[in-house]
Amino acid sequence: MNGYKIQPGAKLTGANLRRANLRRANLRRANLRRADLFDADLFDADLFDANLGGANLENANLAGANLAGANLENANLAGAxxxxANLENANLAGAxLxGAKLxxAYLRRANLRRANLTGAKLTGAKLxxANLTNADLRxxxxxGAxLxGANLTNADLRxxxxxGAxLAGAxLAGAxLAGAxxxxxxVPDGTIRD
Numbered sequence: 001m002n003g004y005k006i007q008p009g010a011k012l013t014g015a016n017l018r019r020a021n022l023r024r025a026n027l028r029r030a031n032l033r034r035a036d037l038f039d040a041d042l043f044d045a046d047l048f049d050a051n052l053g054g055a056n057l058e059n060a061n062l063a064g065a066n067l068a069g070a071n072l073e074n075a076n077l078a079g080a081x082x083x084x085a086n087l088e089n090a091n092l093a094g095a096x097l098x099g100a101k102l103x104x105a106y107l108r109r110a111n112l113r114r115a116n117l118t119g120a121k122l123t124g125a126k127l128x129x130a131n132l133t134n135a136d137l138r139x140x141x142x143x144g145a146x147l148x149g150a151n152l153t154n155a156d157l158r159x160x161x162x163x164g165a166x167l168a169g170a171x172l173a174g175a176x177l178a179g180a181x182x183x184x185x186x187v188p189d190g191t192i193r194d
Contacts, residue, residue: 009029018038025045034054041061049069057072059079066086074094083103093113097120104124109131116136122145129149136156144164152167154174164184172188182193 009031010027011031012035013031013033015032015035017032017040018036020037020040022045023041023043025042027042027050028046028048030047030050032050032052032055035052036056037052037060038056039059040057042065043061044064045062046066047062047070048066050067051071052075053071053073054075055072056076057080058076060077061081062085063081063083064085065082067082067090068086068088069090070087071091072095073091075092076096077092077100078096078098080097080100082105083101084105085102086106087110088106088108089110090107091111092115093111095112095115097115097117099119100117101121102125103121104126105122106126107130108126108128110127111131112135113131113133114135115132117140118136118138120137120140123141123143124145125142126146127150128146129151130147131151132155133151133153134155135152137160138156138158140157140160142160142162142165145162145166147165147167147170149169150167151171152175153171155172155176157175157177157180159179160177161181162185163181165182166186167188168186170188185193187193
């Protein structure tokens with residue numbers, strides 16, 4: 001579909017877009033609920049405020065995409081490439097992000113409640129005031145991530161790498177940090193771990 005003009009607000013509910021080329025496509029406010037976007041190329045696409053609830057985005061390329069305000073609740077993003085993507089205020093509650101690449105992604109105030117981020121790469125990600133309540137972050141890489149004011153209540157951070165991460169003002173009540181790497185991390189009380 002590369003080169004085709006897609007009308008903002010397009011209704012593509014349940015559409016089969018497997019391996020589709022949607023690079024730089026304008027999908028603002030599009031309804032892609034339960035759409036199959038397996039391995040689709042959405043590099044630099046504009047998905048502002050789009051509805052992708054329950055969509056299959058496994059292995060999709062969303063690097064540099066604008067997903068600000070998008071609904072990705074319960075979406076399958078396993079193995080997806082989201083490096084440098086804008087996910088500010090996005091709803092990723094219950095999303096499957098196992099092994100997803102979110103390097104330097106912008107997730108300010110994103111809702112990641114109950115999201116599965118096992119083994120995800122969040123190096124340098126901006127998660128300011130993000131909601132990660134009950135999120136599964138086992139073996140995730142959060143090296144150098146900005147988690148200022150993030151809610152990590154009851155999050156599973158076992159064996160996660162938080163080296164150099166900024167957790168100032170973060171809520172870690174009930175979080176499991178067994179085996180987590182915290183060297184050089186700024187913890188909620190403002191101190192830096194050796």
